[in-house]
Amino acid sequence: MSALVRPREGRMIGGVCAALAQRFGTSATTMRIIFVVSCLLPGPQFLVYLALWAIFPGEKRGAAAW
Template identity: 65%
Template sequence: MAALTRPREGRVIAGVCAGLARRFGVSATTMRVVFLLSCLLPGPQFVLYLALWVLMPDERTQRSAW
């Protein structure tokens, strides 16, 4: 399973949905639709998105020293 990071490519706003989709093995589009539909329900979805934007690290390109 991939680490929970925000990818550099495939972002729409901050990369939170793309990072969650990669982590759980679903498409980014599916994750975005699920998030948008969840916003129709009462709850802290938008606040959670903002918190993940701040807390999830950016994906770093690791370069080999070789």
């Protein structure tokens, strides 16, 4: 398993689903579908997403990117 870091590539809004997908070894699309389906259930899904967006650090640029 990799660290929970919002990737620079493959993210749509904040990169939370992409980070979770990398962590659990699944595709980002699968995580996005799980999130959308979970929004149909009662609960604070959007607040959790915003909290994870604030907590997960963004991926840093490597030396080769400059």
